[in-house]
Amino acid sequence: MKARSDELQVFVSVIESGSISAAAEQMNQTPSAISRTLSRLENKLDTTLINRTTRRMDLTEEGKFFLERARQILAQMEDLEERLSLRQQTPSGRLRINAAFPFVLHSIVPYVAEFRALYPEIQLELNSNDVIIDLLEQSTDVAIRIGDLADSTLHARSLGTSPLNILASPEYLKKHGTPRTVDDLNGHALLGFTQTETLNHWPLRHADGEQFLIRPTVAASSGETLRHLALAGEGIVCLSHFMTHEDIRQGRLEVVLPDANNGYRQPIHAVYYRNSQLALRIQCFLDFIQQKLLRYAA
Structure with missing residues (x-):
């Protein structure tokens, strides 16, 4: 039998809280249930993870190794759940896009109707500029830039070439x-x-x-x-x-x-400030436009 995620969570909780009783309170379980879960996990792994006495608990070398990886697995599972939750939300709000006029005309305008049908709660605002702008000064959520990037203060996502x-x-x-x-x-x-x-x-x-x-x-x-x-x-x-x-x-x-x-x-990038959280409406637009730009991959 393989270890389950709830068993990993119990193990990590015991270590992080410092005791079985504290972990039991944190997870709304009885101390005996927590103890049985730990024993079951050790039996499955055929190794001792924690040396337990009446006064203290110490991780074994195997326990230290397992703890690090258990935390990574739980973090990955949490991230996956958050991503799935985001997909179920409805993106909405004003989305301000800035790009050179040719890109707006040929690579955004033809797909506006399709994008609006997919995301009717997003209000698109398209601004054209053939020179590099200050995103904050121009109140822009994301800018599309063609060519090599030089500004290290911006976070960039490649959309294709x-x-x-x-x-x-x-x-x-x-x-x-x-x-x-x-x-x-x-x-x-x-x-x-x-x-x-x-x-x-x-x-x-x-x-x-x-x-x-x-x-x-x-x-x-x-x-x-x-x-x-x-x-x-x-x-x-x-x-x-x-x-x-x-x-x-x-x-x-x-x-x-x-x-x-x-x-x-020519590289094509979407750029935005690193200290700003990438809103769902921006993610949806970038995923959408990246798929449309695949036609230039050939």
């Missing part, structure tokens, strides 16, 4: 030709960012390295603006798959130089 693709419209490629090598890009109109220099390092392998630094023909601060410029046939752009997968699927944009792509994937 999204590849970067070099893209152009069929109309642009028909008019100006399709680049066959990375060096061919020098003869094309290139669409890039104005503020974040690292975003103008495209993930392309070439003779001088694993990244190709462009000098934008047209620059913009927003990825969504660059997407619309590319759709309008104004040039070649490097954008994340989360905001262009539908354009690619419907043929509005075509992937350029796929064989030269070094395979870099």
Whole structure:
């Protein structure tokens, strides 16, 4: 026979309370019942856990070993019960999400109806910002950030990754030709960012390295603006798959130089302050959106 959780609880209670009588009072049992449970546990384990005399109790070496692991098991069981209890609760309240406009538009808005149907008591508040914000100052519960994180004061949960693709419209490629090598890009109109220099390092392998630094023909601060410029046939752009997968699927944009792509994937994180308790409404949203982002895993 194997030890049961109630027997582990009795054993731990006796040690932590200091006596069988104190454990009996704590657990609303008789001292004789506690004593019988201890004896039954020792018989099952075929070892002595506690040396008991009329004056004192001392843990044996086996008892010390067993106590540590019994506490771990009971803690894990308590944690499991709490998690199951949380799942049965109804998440509710205002949920304030901040993310760059392209992420809100392409990775949250399409799923709002489904999320609201699942969690009708949560009031979503979506705010867009293409720069890093102060979560407290902006009264934000959680922010979605694309790219590598640098702020150590925040707790982060990975939601997945999204590849970067070099893209152009069929109309642009028909008019100006399709680049066959990375060096061919020098003869094309290139669409890039104005503020974040690292975003103008495209993930392309070439003779001088694993990244190709462009000098934008047209620059913009927003990825969504660059997407619309590319759709309008104004040039070649490097954008994340989360905001262009539908354009690619419907043929509005075509992937350029796929064989030269070094395979870099942009990390996607949810960030919030470490000293704040992660509310159930936030957990529900992050679990939900993480499942939706799995489409970018391929």
